[in-house]
Amino acid sequence: MCRPGVRSSVQRMRGPSPHRLDVAVTCGFAGIAVTEALLATPSDDPLAFVVPSAVALAVPLLVRRHRPALALVGVLAVMAVQRAVLGEIWDAGSSLAIPMCAVYSAGAYLPRQRSLAATGVAIVVTSILDVGADGSDWPFLTLILGAMWVAGMVARRYWQMADQAAAYAAELEVLQAEREENAARAERTRIARELHDVVAHCVSTIVVQAEAGQALIEADRSGASESFAAIQDTGRQAMVELRRLLGLLRGGGQDDGGPQPTLAHLDALLADVRRTGLHVSLEIAGTPRELPPGVDLSAYRILQESLTNTVKHGRAQRAAVLVRYEAEALTLEIVDDGEAASVTASATAPGGGHGLVGMTERAHLLGGTLQSGRTHEGGYAVRARLPLS
Known part of the structure; x- marks a missing residue:
């Protein structure tokens, strides 16, 4: 699983909000289609049908990511209804741009074989519906819709590579964190062994001072008092180092036994x-x-x-x-x-x-x-x- 930062960067490449982007695309195409329909419709054609059908031509694009096949079928179906009712499809840019967008979405979001089949169906249907002015534009339709399918496939591959790169970066980050943690653990072990020697030295000093104090307690009380004061100071010092030592992990390796440098x-x-x-x-x-x-x-x-x-x-x-x-x-x-x-x-x-x-x-x-x-x-x-x- 990718970390949130990497995943969000990939999502930004695809768009911060796919749903909002689809709504914007649909509204844009719908506005263009309505405008072109009003300008291209003869005066005797029924506007009550032309305007809604222009909007309906773009509406299937709302599901072009989640249901790309359904979006393409919806666009082609609306075009067929327009042909049946009006006897022709107005010669406007949106009449081809919207199917192009649907074919692109099929290439980007459908499996390869299904998207190729969907593109073939789109080419055949648009040729039959006579999108071109004289019905002889099927080579042009094949070229344009085929190019949109290729563009969709390229976009799909790009997103896959971006996901793979994000996953690889996340994996490297995890491995680096583990490597640093292992290094820190090994270092804590080494420091613990060194502090063990420091504590051992303090304890040895306490023992020596205690023996000296015991020998002097009767003969030289002032000297014995100094020995016990030294024991007190050294003991406090040993306790400080011991607390640090207990905060670390002890390793199983053997120390070299030599004096620690200062x-x-x-x-x-x-x-x-x-x-x-x-x-x-x-x-x-x-x-x-x-x-x-x-x-x-x-x-x-x-x-x-x-x-x-x-x-x-x-x-x-x-x-x-x-x-x-x-x-x-x-x-x-x-x-x-x-x-x-x-x-x-x-x-x-x-x-x-x-x-x-x-x-x-x-x-x-x-x-x-x-x-x-x-x-x-x-x-x-x-x-x-x-x-x-």
Whole structure:
């Protein structure tokens, strides 16, 4: 099933309201037919019949979409009645234009074989009824009505292709959404494993401080008090990280067991990036201080992912990194002079990277924000704000 936006676009190509369009077409043809009938009718012909029959000739077009065969039969029947009553059909444009519209509708809305048969019947009947002035216009009728049938078939095929394109676009959208969701789920799993290590470190610190406090409780009460205060602070920190951890899905994969990187490792990261040929500058604004472990880890990962994508996809020559320590948040900014593909090349970058999906998941996990896009100078920028509390 097509999504509403795609389906509505296809409907607009066919007309926003088919019923209203059919009413407008019918009224237009009826008005033309009445006008031409009045102008072409001899003075001795009964107007009481001519005018209603002119209107009746167009009325079957009201059902030309839903009952195209019935519409065509209705038009031909009215023409036959006009011929029987008046002895001839007035030589006017509407006398051929209305059957042309009915034949077009048959080609557009009837199955191929039925529409072809209906067109053949229309050609035969209109030739017999002598639509032309001298009764010798059957080659012309065949050409004109046949062309209208072909036009209807072309329109039918066009609408079918539009429906197929809409269905294909909707399917691609669903697949892309599933791909992004899978990438986000995988990234949440990876973040959960990393936060597990952060919580484990906090708990280990609590154990060490508790043992020290127990040893000092008799010999050095002030030292024991400091140990228990440290236990309290570390415990609160562990609870914050644990709440974040419980909000994620745990994966079944095994962690590598190594220490998790922080902004203390930023210089080493920039050195690795510079060895690829990318010129990277670093600016530290504000006063650096100890950060909550989750913020420290996520900040490093966001910087790492942004620079990795710049190297792999951005074709950039230079990049500038800004780390701003604010009172209540840590702000990160990575700006390069490459192309937009630096981050948007894929939702999940090759080689372990996770692109915008991973960076956005990390920022949102901490209650922060992450924005990315082209700069006015033509490069690409990633900006993140991570709350500290």
